[in-house]
Amino acid sequence: xxxxxxxxxxxxxxxxxxxxxxxxxxxxxxxxxxxxxxxxxxxxxxxxxxxxxxxxxxxxxxxxxxxxxxxxxxxxxxxxxxxxxxxxxxxxxxxxxxxxxxxxxxxxxxxxxxxxxxxxxxxxxxxxxxxxxxxxxxxxxxxxxxxxxxxxxxxxxxxxxxxxxxxxxxxxxxxxxxxxxxxxxxxxxxxxxxxxxxxxxxxxxxxxx
Amino acid sequence: xxxxxxxxxxxxxxxxxxxxxxxxxxxxxxxxxxxxxxxxxxxxxxxxxxxxxxxxxxxxxxxxxxxxxxxxxxxxxxxxxxxxxxxxxxxxxxxxxxxxxxxxxxxxxxxxxxxxxxxxxxxxxxxxxxxxxxxxxxxxxxxxxxxxxxxxxxxxxxxxxxxxxxxxxxxxxxxxxxxxxxxxxxxxxxxxxxxxxxxxxxxxxxxxxxxxxxx
Numbered sequence: 069x070x071x072x073x074x075x076x077x078x079x080x081x082x083x084x085x086x087x088x089x090x091x092x093x094x095x096x097x098x099x100x101x102x103x104x105x106x107x108x109x110x111x112x113x114x115x116x117x118x119x120x121x122x123x124x125x126x127x128x129x130x131x132x133x134x135x136x137x138x139x140x141x142x143x144x145x146x147x148x149x150x151x152x153x154x155x156x157x158x159x160x161x162x163x164x165x166x167x168x169x170x171x172x173x174x175x176x177x178x179x180x181x182x183x184x185x186x187x188x189x190x191x192x193x194x195x196x197x198x199x200x201x202x203x204x205x206x207x208x209x210x211x212x213x214x215x216x217x218x219x220x221x222x223x224x225x226x227x228x229x230x231x232x233x234x235x236x237x238x239x240x241x242x243x244x245x246x247x248x249x250x251x252x253x254x255x256x257x258x259x260x261x262x263x264x265x266x267x268x269x270x271x272x273x274x275x276x277x
Numbered sequence: 278x279x280x281x282x283x284x285x286x287x288x289x290x291x292x293x294x295x296x297x298x299x300x301x302x303x304x305x306x307x308x309x310x311x312x313x314x315x316x317x318x319x320x321x322x323x324x325x326x327x328x329x330x331x332x333x334x335x336x337x338x339x340x341x342x343x344x345x346x347x348x349x350x351x352x353x354x355x356x357x358x359x360x361x362x363x364x365x366x367x368x369x370x371x372x373x374x375x376x377x378x379x380x381x382x383x384x385x386x387x388x389x390x391x392x393x394x395x396x397x398x399x400x401x402x403x404x405x406x407x408x409x410x411x412x413x414x415x416x417x418x419x420x421x422x423x424x425x426x427x428x429x430x431x432x433x434x435x436x437x438x439x440x441x442x443x444x445x446x447x448x449x450x451x452x453x454x455x456x457x458x459x460x461x462x463x464x465x466x467x468x469x470x471x472x473x474x475x476x477x478x479x480x481x482x483x484x485x486x487x488x489x490x491x492x
Contacts, residue, residue, distance in 0.1 A: 076302045078288035078295035081418055082482040085288045085302070102418045102482070136440070141450055148444045156443035162455045168463050169439050172432060201317045205298055212470060215429050221383070222436025228380050229372075229441065233356070233451065265299050265316070 079104055113260040114267065118188040120255035125181045127248045132174070135239035136223060139230055147239065150174065150219075176214040177252065183207050184255065187264060196271050204261065220249045287479070289323040290486050296321060325477040329403060335472035336399050342465045343392065350456030352438050357450060364458060365389065365434065387433035388462070395424055395431075395469045402476060409484035421478045428473055431466040435459065 075088045079099040091097055091109035099106055110116075131150070138147035148156075150173060157166035183203040190197035197203065223245060230236045288295055294305040296314035305312050305321050312321045350362045363371060365388050372381035398420055405417060438455045445453040 076288075076293070077300065078293065078302050080295065080297075080300065081422070081478045082414070083287040083289055083295070083479040084482075085286050085291060085293065102415055102478075104418070104422070137444075139444060141447055144447060144450075146444055146447060148440065153439050153443035156446070157439055157455065160442065160454070162442070162459065164460045165435060165439060165455060165463055168432075168435060168467070173436070201298075201319075204317065205319070208298055212425075212429065212474065215432055218429055218432050219436050221387075221430075222433050222440060225380055225383065225433065225437050226440040226444075228377055229437070230444070232375060232377070234445075262300070265301070269316070 077106060079106060107262045108260060110258050110260040110263065113258055113263040114188055114191055116258040117184065117255050117260075118192055120251050120258060121181055121184040121188065124248055124251040124255060125185065127244050127251060128177060128181060131241045131244035131248050134241040134244065136241045136245065137227060137230075137239045138237045139234040140237065141234060145237075149241065172213055172215040173219045176210050177216050179206060179210055180214050180252075184259070191264065191267055196268065196275070200268060204264070208261075214252070216245070216252055217249045220245050287482065287486055289479075289483075294321045294323055297325075324479055324483075325475065328475055328477040328480060329406060331475040332399065332472050333403055335468050335475060336396060336403065339392075339396055339465050339468040339472065342461050342468065343396065346458050346461035346465050349458035349461065351434070351458040351462065352441070352456055353452075353454040354445075355452045355454075362456070365462065384434060384437075387430045391427050391431045392465055392469065395428060395473070398424055399469070399472055399476065402481070406480045411484055414481050414485060417481050418478050421473075421476065421481075424473050428466075428470050431469075432463075435463050435466070 076085060077088045078085050079102060081104040082099060082102040084099055084101045086100065086106070088107075089097070091107075093109050093111045096108045097106045098104065133149070135147035135149050135152075138145055140146075154166050154170045154174070157163075157169070183206050187197050187200060187203050187207075223242065227236060227238075288302060292304055292307065293302050294312075295302050296317060296319055298319040299314060299317040301314055301316045303315055303321070305323070313319065314321055347365055349364065351365050351368055352363050354361050354363070361371070369381050369385045369389065372378070372384060402417060402421060405412065438459050441453040442455045445451050
């Protein structure tokens with residue numbers, strides 16, 4: 069085991085060694101050499117992130133169970149859900165694209181919300197989350213691949229393209245996706261990995277005593 | 278922030294290593310192969326292993342795939358009155374001509390500007406790191422940060438093609454099909470994202486350090 073120099077942090081972008089100092093609420097610590105954001109004092113991070121995550125989880129289910137929009141041509145109506153779109157592309161033989169959309173728009177957001185809940189709910193209730201390193205690593209690994217906000221923009225662009233030729237009826241999931249995008253952004257903004265590790269350190273330290 | 282000691286010192290130059298998962302700084306020997314973070318158990322590396330080589334490989338693969346992504350057909354649209362095959366660029370031009378210039382600009386940024394920006398910038402960063410350049414490290418780090426932030430938005434066209442191809446299946450009335458360029462373009466997006474992840478921005482700063490760091 070390596071020894072642990074207290075209160076030192078290294079910038080993740082330029083590796084400059086700096087001292088970790090306490091911040092006022094809402095403040096951000098930046099690296100003095102490269103300007104990268106080192107950490108923030110996110111107010112009430114664990115509670116707020118948990119609240120946003122649980123709300124996003126419910127909306128995620130709603131957004132995936134209802135049609136995003138439908139088009140109507142001479143009485144014929146064709147509606148689409150997110151999973152329906154993935155499935156239809158798979159059937160058409162465009163499997164690579166189908167898998168990419170499935171992973172970035174369904175699997176990753178789902179995993180993200182699940183991992184966050186699995187970490188934050190136990191912390192909130194006052195015990196150490198089981199296999200927390202696994203969840204922390206999962207979160208870090210999948211973070212770039214969750215693309216709900218890009219998907220939302222894709223939905224809007226498709227909507228405009230379709231209105232040129234069809235009568236388009238917005239579906240329930242369209243609004244759910246819009247709200248989901250905001251909630252996921254809010255959860256990401258209030259999330260602080262540093263707070264979670266600090267809390268875990270405290271809890272594990274108490275257990276040892 | 279207060280720097281440790283008066284001089285500018287990187288963690289690696291002091292034999293300290295920051296964990297890539299939990300960011301805990303711990304002492305690590307230069308010579309032992311595998312050491313683990315005392316807090317979270319992740320394998321410790323001074324720098325991302327094989328960063329430059331892996332990043333080059335992914336960037337070159339993306340350059341190659343960028344050609345079919347732009348030459349082949351992205352989307353086929355057929356209806357009773359017309360039939361068109363669009364590449365990425367002709368799709369943007371069509372949007373512009375039909376009056377949806379806002380959408381045309383958004384699609385142009387996401388599908389043309391961002392992938393090119395990423396490829397050229399990564400090439401530039403890789404060359405500058407390999408030449409151990411001292412030129413404007415702060416600006417180069419900022420460029421890398423920008424690449425990390427905007428990369429994902431290139432997926433836009435993939436989602437649009439998916440939604441349209443899945444929804445517009447009305448037999449003889451109207452049909453939209455995804456073309457082969459969609460697969461190539463999707464691959465470019467994914468590969469450039471992996472390339473950005475492989476690049477280690479700390480390499481930009483290492484030449485400014487007196488001591489050499491090997492990992």
